[in-house]
Amino acid sequence: MSPPASRTLRAADLEALAVGLCLLGSGGAGDPQPFASVLRSQLGSGELVLHAPGGLGGASVVPVGMVGATSVFTEKLPHGGEFGAAVAATGRWTGAAPDAVMGIETAGLNGVTALVAALRLELPYVDADLAGRGLPRLDQLTWVTAQLPLTPCALAFPGGHTLLVDSASATEVERTIRAALAGTGGWAALALPPSPAALLDETACVGTLGRALELGRAHGSLRVLADAAEVAEVLGGEVLGEGRVHDVLRHSAGGGLQPESSVTVLDRNGPVLRIETENEFLMVLVDGEPRATVPDLICLLDRRTNRPLAVDALRRGDEVFVVVLPAPAWWLAPGRLDRVSPAAFAIDSPPLLLGGRP
Known part of the structure; x- marks a missing residue:
């Protein structure tokens, strides 16, 4: 529509x-x-x-x-x-x-x-x-x-x-x-x-x-202490995990083309999530297997407030939901994806998008 x-x-x-x-x-x-x-x-x-x-x-x-x-x-x-x-x-x-x-x-x-x-x-x-x-x-x-x-x-x-x-x-x-x-x-x-x-x-x-407004209004409809599945459903995305931030490793970016940090989240159900970042969240691996990448929107939200968290604000001990939302449709047309794929951030992985799009 x-x-x-x-x-x-x-x-x-x-x-x-x-x-x-x-x-x-x-x-x-x-x-x-x-x-x-x-x-x-x-x-x-x-x-x-x-x-x-x-x-x-x-x-x-x-x-x-x-x-x-x-x-x-x-x-x-x-x-x-x-x-x-x-x-x-x-x-x-x-x-x-x-x-x-x-x-x-x-x-x-x-x-x-x-x-x-x-x-x-x-x-x-x-x-x-x-x-x-x-x-x-x-x-x-x-x-x-x-x-x-x-x-x-x-x-x-x-x-x-x-x-x-x-x-x-x-x-x-x-x-x-x-x-x-x-x-x-x-x-x-x-x-x-x-x-x-x-x-x-x-x-x-x-x-x-308009999309930002719709996402914000949907977020505002969440009940207090909503679970991860509810958060993902209301926002139109998918849950990748939920748990506690175990470690945040920050290092120099090498000219802005290398991930500046990696975040490790210990999922409450057992898996280990690793999130590679630069200025934004770029890729999520679950037990070493890539599960989501740019240009999809990888978001970490505070489990208690559901508020989205910034890369530079994450700290060890934070309780988070890890959710992925669909990429802007413009980037999914033929010939456009390479500019915002993991390779554009010097990450050796093909793009992994919700539902296998495009």
Whole structure:
């Protein structure tokens, strides 16, 4: 069933939205709450319309988001003009001001940043993005898979300066941004080149924010102390295990291409689960046998509260459910899976997806 032509977002929806965005983050993508508080204040008693791309005709849509270390963001807060500065820079370079805003990645923190940008810039928000879930690198976006350029793009830094990147491959954009962030405060607002709304049904994940809302609302319907099977059923996924975190091994990432940690969970029914991670949860092995991988959404939830847990928040002794949810459908079409498969994270395993899809 296709998503509705439009839906609305109100301040009362933001708690459910934040939970859904954490689930789509698959343990990564940052905490949406800092920007959710800003968004709640901006919305007040009003609402924001979430437009489907097909309803905007020939409108030009600019993807925006935050790049860099999400942990640094809470220490060096935005002054409020970063997204406007980045969008204005791409507009000056291309000679065309955008008609609407969309997200680069509708998961975690970036699931809210584009909403804040849309309200601040007084532009319509399009419910589409270039990832459909949490992804760590710009060279993994849907536009790259669809052979569309990421340039000209612009970065606006919290210090007030702006950097524009043009005529660069996706890999070069990723490297340039990483190098720039190292000396400029750790994060920046990013605006990619505008795209016709009519192209987004083929080149972007459509309806991701709607999916986050639905996941968050379903999560909110769970009873207190729901069991693992109930949690998985309500969220539309599958249980991989439940038990106690026995160990969390963290090590350097080798340039961001190697798993940064592995988490061992002792299942209450006997098996041992090992979860490989980078910024997100990437693969689950049960007694040494791979059971789930990216791009499906691997989620660890607190057994007492059902709240999704972040990779960097896991500690020994945590009681967790390990659940897997379906990957965004966009990635399952022919020729797309390799960019977000385990091999894209230097893990030697074929993709293992719910129900054997595609």
